[in-house]
Amino acid sequence: xxxxxxxxxxxxxxxxxxxxxxxxxxxxxxxxxxxxxxxxxxxxxxxxxxxxxxxxxxxxxxxxxxxxxxxxxxxxxxxxxxxxxxxxxxxxxxxxxxxxxxxxxxxxxxxxxxxxxxxxxxxxxxxxxxxxxxxxxxxxxxxxxxxxxxxxxxxxxxxxxxxxxxxxxxxxxxxxxxxxxxxxxxxxxxxxxxxxxxxxxxxxxxxxxxxxxxxxxxxxxxxxxxxxxxxxxxxxxxxxxxxxxxxxxxxxxxxxxxxxxxxxxxxxxxxxxxxxxxxxx
Ligand SMILES: C[S@@+](CC[C@H](N)C(=O)[O-])C[C@H]1O[C@@H](n2cnc3c(N)ncnc32)[C@H](O)[C@@H]1O
Numbered sequence: 605x606x607x608x609x610x611x612x613x614x615x616x617x618x619x620x621x622x623x624x625x626x627x628x629x630x631x632x633x634x635x636x637x638x639x640x641x642x643x644x645x646x647x648x649x650x651x652x653x654x655x656x657x658x659x660x661x662x663x664x665x666x667x668x669x670x671x672x673x674x675x676x677x678x679x680x681x682x683x684x685x686x687x688x689x690x691x692x693x694x695x696x697x698x699x700x701x702x703x704x705x706x707x708x709x710x711x712x713x714x715x716x717x718x719x720x721x722x723x724x725x726x727x728x729x730x731x732x733x734x735x736x737x738x739x740x741x742x743x744x745x746x747x748x749x750x751x752x753x754x755x756x757x758x759x760x761x762x763x764x765x766x767x768x769x770x771x772x773x774x775x776x777x778x779x780x781x782x783x784x785x786x787x788x789x790x791x792x793x794x795x796x797x798x799x800x801x802x803x804x805x806x807x808x809x810x811x812x813x814x815x816x817x818x819x820x821x822x823x824x825x826x827x828x829x830x831x832x833x834x835x836x837x838x839x840x841x842x843x844x845x846x847x848x849x850x851x852x853x854x855x856x857x858x859x860x861x862x863x864x865x866x867x868x869x870x871x872x873x874x875x876x877x878x879x880x881x882x883x884x885x
Contacts, residue, residue, distance in 0.1 A: 640681070640703045647700040647727065651680050654742050654767050654785075659687045661782035665789050666738045666763040668693050675736040677728040677743065677751065682708025682721065684740050689717035693738070697723045698731045734758060742767040756818075760794035760862070761841030774818045777840060793819040793839040794862040800882040804856070804871060812882060821846065829854075844869070 644651050654662070662684070668674055670692030676684040679697025681704060688695035689712070699705050705725045712721040724731055729750065733739065739755065739762065741748060749772040755764055766788045770776070776788035797816040802825060803809050814823040814837070821837035821844075830851040837846035844867060848856040858880055860869015865884035870877050 638703065640701065640707055644701075646678065648747055649678065649744050651701070651704065652742070653680050653683060655783050656683065656687070658767055658782045658785045658787065659684050661780055662740055662765040662767060662787055663688055663691060663738075665778060665780050665787060666740075666765045668738055672737045673735050674738045674740065675733040676740045677731075677733065678741070678747075679708060679723065680704055680742075682711050682723060684742075685721045685723070686712050686715050686717055688738070688740075689720035690715070693720070695721050696733070696736075697721070698726055698728050698733065699723060700725070700727055737762055739764045740767075741765070741769070743769060745769045745772060748772070755790075755792060758792045760792050760839075762792040764790045764792065766790075775820075777819060791819070791841045794842040794844070796821065796839065796844065796862055796867075799885045800867070801885050802880065802882045804880050805878045811885070 640651060642651060642653065668688050668691045672688070672693040674685070674688040674693045674695040676688075676695070676697045679685055679699045682697050685695040685697040685708065697708055699708065702725055705723045708723045709718070712718045712723075736758070741751075741764065743766075748766060748769055752771055752774060755762070768786055770788055771790060774790060777791045778789040780787040780789070793816070795816070796814050798814065800812045800814065801809050802812040808828060810825050810827050812823060812825045814821050819839045821834065821839065823834040823837065825832040825834065825848055827848075827850060832848040832850045835847040835849050838844075839862070842862040843859070844862055845857070845859045848858065854874065857872040858869060860867050860880065866881065868879065868881040871880045
């Protein structure tokens with residue numbers, strides 16, 4: 605191997621000696637990455653943490669347990685995700701600020717739940733959270749309403765819990781309170797709008813037309829005895845209940861479950877219980 609002449613090596617050595625302390629100096633002088641500050645601007649809303657007692661109440665209302673997949677949209681310092689992981693759930697936070705993601709990961713590690721609490725650096729409007737069984741929010745009503753169409757396409761029965769902010773004209777299924785903060789919970793309803801062929805024992809099949817606004821239903825059923833009015837019709841996830849009020853004064857209380865294009869359940873009549881079913885037309 606040929607050696608480089610000293611005349612060539614000397615200036616390189618000098619450069620290396622000069623460069624080394626300069627790099628160290630530059631590192632020492634560089635400002636430490638800023639720690640996230642409560643109240644700091646976020647992409648669509650500032651960072652304000654939910655008090656721990658409110659987090660617990662939100663998770664309690666949603667009944668979070670080991671079988672759940674929880675997504676906190678706009679996860680701040682990760683406290684809701686970490687609390688959900690403590691309940692045994694697989695929990696994900698979606699957060700736009702990388703410094704908050706780093707802080708959350710540190711907190712999850714310290715809390716001993718890093719295997720169950722994961723943080724996604726991303727935009728809540730571009731991240732797929734369709735696998736969630738529970739979604740938690742502390743955003744703004746305008747942002748909740750923007751998320752609403754995506755949420756309504758989720759599996760029926762998915763629980764959505766929001767600290768302080770509503771979903772516009774989608775009324776909550778439950779409300780709660782902790783630390784003087786309002787908490788709202790919605791249950792994603794099955795989609796039942798349209799016409800169904802209803803089969804009740806002892807009667808020919810009848811058309812049932814349902815109009816749906818979130819979990820609230822209105823509609824009519826054309827029974828041989830005349831049109832029956834639907835009363836108290838509602839959904840809780842894929843659990844449906846409705847009362848058929850016949851023109852002859854008869855009342856039939858139907859409860860059941862919706863499974864895609866089919867529903868079935870039990871009807872209470874004056875004389876006992878019978879099974880019913882309906883098929884989407
Ligand atoms: C009010 S804080 C709530 C934090 C946390 N969920 C809690 O309850 O403690 C809202 C969070 O949403 C984040 N954020 C705002 N817009 C976002 C977006 N488009 N995508 C992801 N995160 C966002 C902010 O950085 C902030 O951390």
